[in-house]
Amino acid sequence: MDKQTPFNFDTYDLKEELDRLRGKVKKPNIFIAGATGSGKSSVVNHVFGRDLTKVAAGEPVTRGIHQFMSDEISIVLYDSEGYEIGSDRQQAYADEVIGFVERAQTKGAAEQIHLVWYVINASMKRVTPLDRALIKQLNEATSVAVLLTQIDQVDVDELTALRQELMDVVPEEAVFQVSVAAELLNDPELRAHLDWERLVTWSVEQLDHSLQEGLLMEIHAESEAMLKLKRKKANRIISGYVASAGTAAAVPLPFADAIALTPIQVTMSVHLFRYWGVKANDDMLKTLIGSTIIPQIGRALSKTILLNVMKFFPGANAAASVINATVASGITWAIGLAINEVAYRNAMDSSKTIEQLLDSDFGSLFEKFMEQNPVTKKKS
Numbered sequence: 344m345d346k347q348t349p350f351n352f353d354t355y356d357l358k359e360e361l362d363r364l365r366g367k368v369k370k371p372n373i374f375i376a377g378a379t380g381s382g383k384s385s386v387v388n389h390v391f392g393r394d395l396t397k398v399a400a401g402e403p404v405t406r407g408i409h410q411f412m413s414d415e416i417s418i419v420l421y422d423s424e425g426y427e428i429g430s431d432r433q434q435a436y437a438d439e440v441i442g443f444v445e446r447a448q449t450k451g452a453a454e455q456i457h458l459v460w461y462v463i464n465a466s467m468k469r470v471t472p473l474d475r476a477l478i479k480q481l482n483e484a485t486s487v488a489v490l491l492t493q494i495d496q497v498d499v500d501e502l503t504a505l506r507q508e509l510m511d512v513v514p515e516e517a518v519f520q521v522s523v524a525a526e527l528l529n530d531p532e533l534r535a536h537l538d539w540e541r542l543v544t545w546s547v548e549q550l551d552h553s554l555q556e557g558l559l560m561e562i563h564a565e566s567e568a569m570l571k572l573k574r575k576k577a578n579r580i581i582s583g584y585v586a587s588a589g590t591a592a593a594v595p596l597p598f599a600d601a602i603a604l605t606p607i608q609v610t611m612s613v614h615l616f617r618y619w620g621v622k623a624n625d626d627m628l629k630t631l632i633g634s635t636i637i638p639q640i641g642r643a644l645s646k647t648i649l650l651n652v653m654k655f656f657p658g659a660n661a662a663a664s665v666i667n668a669t670v671a672s673g674i675t676w677a678i679g680l681a682i683n684e685v686a687y688r689n690a691m692d693s694s695k696t697i698e699q700l701l702d703s704d705f706g707s708l709f710e711k712f713m714e715q716n717p718v719t720k721k722k723s
């Protein structure tokens with residue numbers, strides 16, 4: 344067994360690690376189509392919690408289509424200038440949009456349009472033949488969600504009629520009725536008629552696994568359903584690190600007050616904090632890991648768990664202070680799940696800060712996940 348160079352937390356370059364992570368997240372390309380005033384910007388504001396077209400720099404990619412991207416944003420947004428319904432410009436718009444999307448689909452995976460949100464203002468009370476033709480064409484090129492917006496302006500019959508007009512255009516599950524009107528959003532009963540959450544879930548599922556994380560990071564998740572989706576999808580991030588911890592054969596295992604984290608685990612922790620949008624600067628993240636996570640893992644590992652783990656794994660040799668890949672994987676898994684759960688709780692209930700939650704909950708969660716973890720369980 345090769346011994347790794349001992350990991351020195353103090354000289355760990357968190358900033359470099361963050362830059363590397365940022366560069367690695369693959370960004371889904373999302374195209375927002377629809378008439379001027381249909382509610383495109385309002386949709387973006389609501390789903391992402393901010394107007395990404397103001398935060399990011401916009402570049403025209405065709406006459407009427409702008410691309411919005413930024414190092415700080417994990418999706419790329421394409422907003423189209425739209426057209427006045429019924430104007431001559433509508434056909435030109437349709438040609439421009441379909442031309443752009445079809446061209447993009449001939450390029451590499453990173454440049455393709457992964458998702459189209461086609462916005463129709465429900466209060467216009469019609470789906471134009473041009474809309475129908477364009478949606479059909481787009482749907483042959485990529486995944487298209489049709490958003491019926493401003494539904495606070497229509498009644499049930501009008502909404503049903505609109506859905507009827509879309510029946511032969513897209514599958515029913517790709518039609519979403521939404522509104523940003525406060526009287527609907529703030530009333531639990533009325534809110535249940537809005538498809539915001541279904542839109543996000545559906546959109547995430549349309550994407551390749553490698554692109555889902557980027558979208559989930561940008562989602563303005565408030566509701567329990569969204570936060571649970573985010574928690575569940577983090578498992579994929581964690582398993583990536585578990586796999587690399589498993590290949591990093593022998594890991595020096597320090598005892599007692601020493602540091603029980605490997606670079607892989609620190610990077611995973613930072614990655615998860617980022618994924619959850621934990622608002623903390625880089626130094627603060629590092630301090631958090633150093634002051635709350637590391638000591639708790641050290642304590643937990645030096646207790647019974649470590650003894651149990653070692654009983655199950657002859658490869659874990661206390662005398663040599665070395666653990667084998669299987670144990671390393673198990674520890675990585677438990678750290679990942681514990682951080683994920685803490686971040687989830689923090690998002691659910693903001694009355695406690697992330698520091699407080701790490702202090703109060705991380706240790707017991709880590710122990711719980713160590714006991715439950717699939718790696719250690721399989722062998723015992």
Ligand SMILES: Nc1nc2c(ncn2[C@@H]2O[C@H](COP(=O)(O)OP(=O)(O)O)[C@@H](O)[C@H]2O)c(=O)[nH]1
Nearest residue numbers: 378379380381382383384385493494522523524
């Ligand atoms: N009542 C109502 N008005 C909305 C809703 N969404 C957008 N609007 C209004 O419709 C207008 C156009 O919206 P905007 O998002 O700018 O559309 P865009 O031109 O497609 O980007 C604005 O005055 C919005 O305030 C909604 O759900 N309900």
Ligand SMILES: [Mg+2]
Nearest residue numbers: 380383384385
């Ligand atoms: Mg707009």
